[in-house]
Amino acid sequence: MELLGRRDLWWRRLIVAIPYLWLFVFFALPFLIILKISLADPIMARPPFSETVSADNFIFLLNDKLYAITYLRSIVLAAAATVLCLLLGFPMAYGIARSTPAVRSFLLLLIVLPFWISFLLRVYAWMGLLNNYGVVNNLLIWLGVIDQPLQIMYTDFAIFLGLTYSYLPFMILPLYATLERMDLDLVDAALDLGASRTAAFWDITWPLARPGVVAGCLLVFIPAMGEYVIPYLLGGPEAMMIGRVLFDEFYFNRDWPLASAVAIMLLVILVVPIVFLQRNQAREAESAA
């Protein structure tokens, strides 16, 4: 690459510049704008924000109990869904990684398939299962477990189920990737040397699977935190999550500065997990190379 002609050098610069410029204009710049508007005040004009700079929106957000509860509820629901995804996803990924190659590729296909079907339609499918006259209630009544339909739709529990269902593949795939690489002889050796199955799991399998666990948990938690569709369709009107609050603040209250501030606060909460995830991925890429 040392003997580059002038023309080639220009060509090289062009290949860097085009995506760079695109990302700057359509990704970095919008953030600076959001930051600027979050510091403005709402006014009755087009566009509906002032040119002034103040921290009023953030002070309001920090002092308003309703927003604190909403942020907290989002964290709790996203965390609960992450835990259930891990409890379900770990044995599944383990089972897939340990099956014969032919079976394994089919099982993986079944994990990836829902990814390619519309997210919205998959969430919608749960509405048909969970509503008062839905499949779950009909089944429970038919079995004689209950005689009145249970209110499952429009509750936090429905959101929790929807989040777990939608993001389970995000947990399974990175877990599978690490478990598949793992050397099973290590577990055998530990068992031969007299370790119990539990000890072998906690001392060998779990530490080796940790990068996959970290990646999976973050890939579930981060998008679940900002989820809009699931709380809207499955949750009740009072069961708000922060993504929905942001949307409503923007569209129904037309308070652009406050919506921007809500977005910035969400980002502040997510910045630690996002940085953690990117470092984890970089380390993984290095160790794989």
Added chain:
Amino acid sequence: MRRQSRLILTVLAFGYAFLYIPLVSVVVYSFNDSRLAAVWGGFSTRWYGELLKNEQILDATFLSLQIAATSATFATILGTMAGLVLVRFGRFRGKTLFSGMLTSPLVMPEVITGLSLLLLFVTLQQLVGWPGQRGFSTITIAHTTFSMAYVAVIVRSRLAAMDQSLEDAAMDLGCRPTRVLFDVTLPLIAPAMIAGWLLSFTLSLDDLVIASFVSGPGSNTLPMVIFSKVKLGVTPDINALASIFILIVSTGLVISWLLLRRRTTAS
């Protein structure tokens, strides 16, 4: 191969049931003649017929397909460039910022991406008068931006796994870098580019939140129309639509899986 423990098999069965029961139930109910989900009114395909007569849905589908094809094409071009830059261009000033900007859209919550892009378009409109109207162009730009990150990741891993000796050989034989790129590198990473295009297409077709933010009045994508209908509850024609989606996706994936398996067992 060791035998799987009973616990693992149970969780696997439960997990797959969890993933697939909702899809199966939608397909079953799409053939329900009754408008009410609670009663089974007998087998019927009438909701499929109604779907084909619904112009709002047909228009939205057409718009969504156009946006998906356009944004996937742009995303593939830009994402391939970005992947090349990351793997083959060595270090340069601003590379950390570049890779940061490239991979962040992958993990950014959709509401934030959508809001920030809309605010950008509004600001641009005031400053330079573009975009005059939000719709096809603004949605396409938004989808290109997050899809190119996925393409770049796929292209990057393909490039990283690839042997650089072919490119080096072409260079040693006096090939110009431009020729090397078009005659050697791009044909080699073509499968990754195709995979990236397909993924981008699907992501674009799938997106509700970002499109809702950056679209203007009158331009409704398919997810937006679906959302406005299902907000009010279960509707039978959406069951039919979902079933068509499920059918197309599973057929496509199973065929490509069979082809891939034949190739790997042959080699």
